[in-house]
Amino acid sequence: MDSNKFVIAYKPNKNKKINNILAIIPIMSPIYVIGHKNPDTDSIASAIVTAYLLNKWKEKGCGIIKVDDEVIPAKQGEPNPETAFALEKFGVSVPETVTDVDGKKVVLVDHSELSQAPENLDKAELIGIIDHHKIGDVTTPNPILFVNFPVGCTGTVLKLLFDWTGVEIPKDMAGLMLSAILSDTVIFKSATTTELDKKVAEELAKIAGIDNIVQFGIDLKCKLADVSNLSARDIITRDFKDFDMSGKKVGIGQVELIDLGVIKDRIDEIYEEMKKMKEEGGYHSVILMLTDIMKEGTELLVVTDDPSVIEKAFGVKLEGKSVWLDGVMSRKKQVVPPLQKAFA
Amino acid sequence: MDSNKFVIAYKPNKNKKINNILAIIPIMSPIYVIGHKNPDTDSIASAIVTAYLLNKWKEKGCGIIKVDDEVIPAKQGEPNPETAFALEKFGVSVPETVTDVDGKKVVLVDHSELSQAPENLDKAELIGIIDHHKIGDVTTPNPILFVNFPVGCTGTVLKLLFDWTGVEIPKDMAGLMLSAILSDTVIFKSATTTELDKKVAEELAKIAGIDNIVQFGIDLKCKLADVSNLSARDIITRDFKDFDMSGKKVGIGQVELIDLGVIKDRIDEIYEEMKKMKEEGGYHSVILMLTDIMKEGTELLVVTDDPSVIEKAFGVKLEGKSVWLDGVMSRKKQVVPPLQKAFA
Numbered sequence: 001m002d003s004n005k006f007v008i009a010y011k012p013n014k015n016k017k018i019n020n021i022l023a024i025i026p027i028m029s030p031i032y033v034i035g036h037k038n039p040d041t042d043s044i045a046s047a048i049v050t051a052y053l054l055n056k057w058k059e060k061g062c063g064i065i066k067v068d069d070e071v072i073p074a075k076q077g078e079p080n081p082e083t084a085f086a087l088e089k090f091g092v093s094v095p096e097t098v099t100d101v102d103g104k105k106v107v108l109v110d111h112s113e114l115s116q117a118p119e120n121l122d123k124a125e126l127i128g129i130i131d132h133h134k135i136g137d138v139t140t141p142n143p144i145l146f147v148n149f150p151v152g153c154t155g156t157v158l159k160l161l162f163d164w165t166g167v168e169i170p171k172d173m174a175g176l177m178l179s180a181i182l183s184d185t186v187i188f189k190s191a192t193t194t195e196l197d198k199k200v201a202e203e204l205a206k207i208a209g210i211d212n213i214v215q216f217g218i219d220l221k222c223k224l225a226d227v228s229n230l231s232a233r234d235i236i237t238r239d240f241k242d243f244d245m246s247g248k249k250v251g252i253g254q255v256e257l258i259d260l261g262v263i264k265d266r267i268d269e270i271y272e273e274m275k276k277m278k279e280e281g282g283y284h285s286v287i288l289m290l291t292d293i294m295k296e297g298t299e300l301l302v303v304t305d306d307p308s309v310i311e312k313a314f315g316v317k318l319e320g321k322s323v324w325l326d327g328v329m330s331r332k333k334q335v336v337p338p339l340q341k342a343f344a
Numbered sequence: 345m346d347s348n349k350f351v352i353a354y355k356p357n358k359n360k361k362i363n364n365i366l367a368i369i370p371i372m373s374p375i376y377v378i379g380h381k382n383p384d385t386d387s388i389a390s391a392i393v394t395a396y397l398l399n400k401w402k403e404k405g406c407g408i409i410k411v412d413d414e415v416i417p418a419k420q421g422e423p424n425p426e427t428a429f430a431l432e433k434f435g436v437s438v439p440e441t442v443t444d445v446d447g448k449k450v451v452l453v454d455h456s457e458l459s460q461a462p463e464n465l466d467k468a469e470l471i472g473i474i475d476h477h478k479i480g481d482v483t484t485p486n487p488i489l490f491v492n493f494p495v496g497c498t499g500t501v502l503k504l505l506f507d508w509t510g511v512e513i514p515k516d517m518a519g520l521m522l523s524a525i526l527s528d529t530v531i532f533k534s535a536t537t538t539e540l541d542k543k544v545a546e547e548l549a550k551i552a553g554i555d556n557i558v559q560f561g562i563d564l565k566c567k568l569a570d571v572s573n574l575s576a577r578d579i580i581t582r583d584f585k586d587f588d589m590s591g592k593k594v595g596i597g598q599v600e601l602i603d604l605g606v607i608k609d610r611i612d613e614i615y616e617e618m619k620k621m622k623e624e625g626g627y628h629s630v631i632l633m634l635t636d637i638m639k640e641g642t643e644l645l646v647v648t649d650d651p652s653v654i655e656k657a658f659g660v661k662l663e664g665k666s667v668w669l670d671g672v673m674s675r676k677k678q679v680v681p682p683l684q685k686a687f688a
Contacts, residue, residue, distance in 0.1 A: 064504075065494060066538075066539075129479075132487055133487050134484045134487050135473075135482060135484040136483060137481075137483055138479060139479050139480060139481055140479040143477050143478050143492065143493075144478070144479060144492065144494055145492070146490055146491070147490070147492075148487065148488065148489065148491075149408050149487075149489060150486070150487035150488055150489060151408075151487075160408075163508075164504070164508045192487075194410070195410075196408070332487070333486070333487075337486060340485055
C-alpha cells in the first residue's frame with residue numbers, strides 16, 4: 001500500500017466546514033490481472049480465475065507469492081460471443097476494461113509479448129505472468145512470478161496452481177477454466193493439446209457439472225462460428241495478432257468454423273477488406289485462418305508482398321487467394337513457427 | 345530423437361570388410377541442464393537436481409512436460425569450494441562442463457539472461473527455464489516450460505516441482521537443494537529470503553538427514569570463507585562485478601566470511617592489490633565487501649578517487665581504508681543502489 005494515497009471521508013455538513021472529517025481512509029492500490037489485446041475466452045476467463053486465485057492466496061496467506069492488495073480482473077477488449085456465453089452460463093460478470101497500466105500493479109495472463117500487453121507496461125509494476133505461449137520480450141527489473149507451461153491453455157496452468165497451493169475450485173471458476181481449455185484446444189483437436197489439458201478438463205467438468213464435455217465444447221464453438229452478423233472487418237480482427245517476423249509486420253487472424261460453407265459467399269468481401277487492412281496498417285502480410293473444426297484443417301487466406309513465404313513455410317504454392325492446409329488448426333504451433341522460419 | 349544420427353556397430357573383423365555391420369544404433373540426443381557462468385552452488389546443484397527430476401518425469405511419464413530424451417546435468421565452470429563440499433557430502437559427482445550449446449537441447453537453470461547463458465543459445469533448442477531472478481532477455485520461438493518464482497533460490501522452486509508432480513526426493517537431491525538454499529539466502533539472512541525458502545529448507549533437511557540447518561549452513565559457508573589458499577587478487581575477483589555509475593567505472597567484489605578475523609592479517613596486502621587493480625582497470629573506485637555472516641554486516645574496503653561518495657551513499661565518513669556497514673549483506677540490494685544514487 002502506498003501510504004501517501006488517502007481518501008478523506010467527510011460528514012455531510014450544510015455549512016461545508018472542513019473540520020467535519022470523519023476518517024482518513026488509505027486507498028489500496030489494487031493488482032489488475034489482464035489478458036492480451038483482442039481477448040479470446042482464455043484471456044478473459046484466466047484474468048477472472050487468476051484474480052480469484054490470488055485473492056484466495058491473500059485471504060489464506062498461502063500461495064507462491066505474498067499478495068497484499070486486492071486483485072481485480074480486467075480485459076483489454078469486449079468478450080466475443082463464445083466468451084459471453086461462458087460467462088453467462090457460469091454466472092460470472094464481465095470484468096472492467098483496462099488498456100493503460102501506467103502506475104498500476106499488473107499480472108499478465110495468456111501472453112508475455114509487449115505488443116499484446118496493455119499500454120505503458122514499462123511504467124507499471126509487473127508482479128506476475130501466467131501463460132502457455134512462447135516466451136516473449138517482457139523483461140523485469142526484479143524477480144517476479146512467471147509460470148509458463150507448454151500446454152494448450154492458460155486455464156490448464158491455473159487449475160494446477162489451484163491444486164498445488166491448496167485452493168478449492170468453485171463451480172463457476174471450474175466452468176470458466178473448462179470453457180477456456182475447450183476454446184483454446186478447439187475441443188482437444190488442436191495440435192497444442194496435451195494429455196495434461198485433457199486430464200485437467202475432465203476434473204474441471206466434474207466440478208462444473210458438465211456431463212458431456214465435447215457437446216459443451218461444440219455449444220461454445222457454435223457461438224463463435226456464427227459470423228453472419230459480423231462485418232468483414234470484424235470477422236478478420238476478432239482474433240487477430242500482429243507479429244514481427246525478421247523486421248516485417250505480419251498480421252494473422254483466425255476464425256474457427258463448424259463448417260467452412262457458412263462463410264463461402266463472403267470470401268471475396270473479406271479478401272478486399274484484408275487488402276485495405278494491409279495498406280492501412282503497413283503490413284507485409286495479412287493472413288486469415290479459416291479453420292474448419294470438423295474437417296480439422298485451415299483455409300489460409302493471404303494478402304502479401306511476397307507469396308513465396310507461404311510456399312517456404314507450408315510447402316504449398318499460393319496461386320489464388322488462399323491455400324488449404326490439412327491438419328492445421330493452431331496459429332501458435334502450426335502457422336507462426338513455419339512462417340517465422342520462412343521470413344528468417 | 346533425430347533419426348538422421350546413427351552409430352554403426354561393426355563386428356570385429358581382421359579383413360576389415362564393411363559388410364560386417366552388426367547393428368545401426370540411433371544416437372539419442374540428450375537434454376543438457378545448465379546454470380549460469382561463474383557458477384555458484386545453486387547453479388550447479390539445480391542443474392543436477394533438475395536433470396534428476398526430468399529423468400523421473402521421463403521414466404514415470406508424469407510431470408509438466410513430456411520428456412523423451414535422457415537428461416544430463418552440466419556446468420559452465422568449476423565448482424567453488426562450497427559447491428565441492430556439498431557435492432562430496434551428498435556423494436554426487438561433478439557434472440560435465442558444457443559452455444557451447446550449438447545444436448543441443450537445453451534447459452537453463454538459475455538465469456534467463458543471454459549474457460550468463462552458454463554460447464550459441466540461439467542455435468540450441470531451449471526446452472525450459474527454472475529460475476528465481478528477474479526476467480531476462482531470453483525469448484523462444486515456441487512455448488516452453490518457464491517456472492520463475494520470486495524466492496531466494498532455484499532449489500526452492502525445484503523442491504515444489506518435485507512435490508507437485510509426485511516425484512519422491514532422494515536424500516542426495518534433498519541435500520543439494522538444501523545446500524543451494526542455504527548458500528543463496530546466506531543461511532536465511534539475505535534480504536531475498538522468503539517464508540517459502542525457510543519452509544522448504546526445513547522439509548529438505550529432514551529428508552537429507554541434516555539435524556542442525558544453521559550449523560550445516562555455517563559449515564558450507566566456511567568452505568567459501570576459507571581464503572587462506574587464495575592470492576589477494578583471487579580473493580578480490582572471485583565474486584567481482586563492474587558497474588557503470590553515471591559514467592564512472594566502479595568495481596565491487598564480495599567475500600562472505602564467518603568471522604572477519606580470518607582475513608585481518610591480509611587487509612594491507614588486499615588493499616595494495618585493489619590499488620593495482622584500480623590503476624590497471626581505469627576504475628574510479630574499487631570496492632570489496634568483507635561480509636561477516638555472523639555479525640550481519642560488511643567491512644567495506646574502498647580505493648577511490650572520491651571518498652565523499654561513500655559518505656553520501658552510506659552516511660559514514662571514509663577516513664582510513666574501510667568503513668563498517670551494520671546490517672549490510674547484499675551487494676545487489678544494499679550496496680549498488682545507494683552508490684548509484686551517490687554518483688548520480
